[in-house]
Amino acid sequence: MSALPWLTLSTIIWLQAIAGTNTDFPAYSSELKSRLHITQFKLNNLAVASDAGKLLGWCAGLAAKRLPLWAVPAIGAALGAVGYGVQFLFFCRKITSLSYTQFFFLNVLNGNSICWLNVTGYRSVMRQFLRKDHGAVIALTTSYMGLTVNIYLALAQVIVGRKNAVSDKSVYLLLNAVTPAAVALLVMPTVAAMREKPRDVKAGLVIMFVIAGVTGAYAVVDTMVPAVRRSSGIWPATVLLVMVAVVIVVPVWKVGEWVIGRGREEKYKISNTGAIAVLMVFMSVSFFLLLSSRNACLFVSTAIIGLGSGAISSIAVSVSSELFGQENFSVNHNIVISNIPIGSFLFGSIAALIYDKGGVEGGRGDRLCFGMECYSKTFIIWGCICSFGTILSFVLYSRTRNSFVSRRR
Numbered sequence: 043m044s045a046l047p048w049l050t051l052s053t054i055i056w057l058q059a060i061a062g063t064n065t066d067f068p069a070y071s072s073e074l075k076s077r078l079h080i081t082q083f084k085l086n087n088l089a090v091a092s093d094a095g096k097l098l099g100w101c102a103g104l105a106a107k108r109l110p111l112w113a114v115p116a117i118g119a120a121l122g123a124v125g126y127g128v129q130f131l132f133f134c135r136k137i138t139s140l141s142y143t144q145f146f147f148l149n150v151l152n153g154n155s156i157c158w159l160n161v162t163g164y165r166s167v168m169r170q171f172l173r174k175d176h177g178a179v180i181a182l183t184t185s186y187m188g189l190t191v192n193i194y195l196a197l198a199q200v201i202v203g204r205k206n207a208v209s210d211k212s213v214y215l216l217l218n219a220v221t222p223a224a225v226a227l228l229v230m231p232t233v234a235a236m237r238e239k240p241r242d243v244k245a246g247l248v249i250m251f252v253i254a255g256v257t258g259a260y261a262v263v264d265t266m267v268p269a270v271r272r273s274s275g276i277w278p279a280t281v282l283l284v285m286v287a288v289v290i291v292v293p294v295w296k297v298g299e300w301v302i303g304r305g306r307e308e309k310y311k312i313s314n315t316g317a318i319a320v321l322m323v324f325m326s327v328s329f330f331l332l333l334s335s336r337n338a339c340l341f342v343s344t345a346i347i348g349l350g351s352g353a354i355s356s357i358a359v360s361v362s363s364e365l366f367g368q369e370n371f372s373v374n375h376n377i378v379i380s381n382i383p384i385g386s387f388l389f390g391s392i393a394a395l396i397y398d399k400g401g402v403e404g405g406r407g408d409r410l411c412f413g414m415e416c417y418s419k420t421f422i423i424w425g426c427i428c429s430f431g432t433i434l435s436f437v438l439y440s441r442t443r444n445s446f447v448s449r450r451r
Contacts, residue, residue, distance in 0.1 A: 050170050050236060051179065053229045054163045057115065058183045060225050061159040062190035063122060063152060063218040064092040069195065070133070070211035077133075078142055082398050086390040091146045093383040095153025099376030102158040106165050107370075112234040114165070118158025119226035125151040126219035133212035152218070157376055159222060162233065164359065164375065169236055176363065177314070181356040188352045197221065314361045315442045318354055319435035325350040326432050329425030333418055365442070388427070393420045 067089055075085045106114050125148045132140040167179045198213045206213070328343035328350075362375040396419050 050166055050232055051183070053232045054166050054183050055186050056225050057159055057229050058163050059186040059189055059193055060221050061156050062187045063126065063156065063222065064089070065191040066194045066214050066218065067092065069214050073133075073211045078145065080142060081394075083391065083394040084142065086394040087387075088146060088149055090383060090387045090390055091149035092153035093386040095150040095155070096157055096376070096382055097380050098154050099157030099379065100373045101154075102161040103370070103373035103376050106161050110234065111162065111165055111236070112230040114158050115162045115226040115229050115233070118155045118162070119223040121151055121158065122155035122222050123219045125149070125155065126215050130212055130215035130219055133215055155222070159226070161376070162229065166233055166236065177360040180359045184356045184359065185352065187355070188348070194218070194221070313439065313443065314357045314364065315435070315439040317357055318361070319432065319439045321350040321353055322428065322432040322435045326425055326428040329421050329428055332421045335414060389424060392423050393417075396420050
């Protein structure tokens, strides 16, 4: 068995794992709020700006059709290096003045850079693997995006130490600028060597999923277990980085074949739109569960919302392909996910307005709010919006169910 498909998959996993540079925004948002002297509402708009960059994600899709695929991650890395690089210089006071508007548009640029990196992953999977395996492979690669914030936190702790990573927030902006560029340099030769000869996936995929599951579980333990979180030294961060890197062992070892029982898989397979509808039900309930003051409810509901949103992000890629075909997939999917900025603005603005309204003046002129009264209304509104989305999901499922049944036959 050729190692190229698995080498491609490993490098794409690395690219997806570091692509979500906007996820570490909370790590430096408090200092940013103080430096720019802005309200929580304006701070939320800066987070929305990163998602707004995805409105232009279709540009990456068009470019992927007309340019060599290796050029796409290069462009994405360059855009991110410029956007985060300027913001890093501002945090380091090398640039003395940067207005709110300038920071906003830099975040738009940063958000757009993510689209270019994601398109590279999607196109690579479609070129290197059979169509029947696209859903599983894309789900595997996109699942690593959930680890992005943990990876950047771990990198910061390994490079500058845990204490410095807490006190010096500029390190995250530097990593956001440099890390995608470094990984893109590793991805480009592999992508350039690809040929449009899809391979059947019968080896290594099971191990890839096991590695992903173990890595995700360790990230949860590292975040949630106090003994690990408070431990001295950088070993927890180092372990996480090693576990992310270990996916490369699959193409190196060229493991023996693991035959997957596809007949049984197809027999019990649920449609992607049906899976989204079921996930939306659990997410809607979880928002209302957050109204409870019990810690157990907080942990359980947060886990369900995180798992649900991550799963939907992965499934949505396959849904876009099923509904609109693969010919213009990169463009179509980027148009589909243009709803993300709208949802980000809506949900974030509601939370920020309620927070500012219930807050009191802090020592530095900003407003601070503590307790359930700051968030209870937000959770109710979010739950209602999510419930409406659940209804729409079932409508989509009912409209596409017949086509799914006919494909199975």
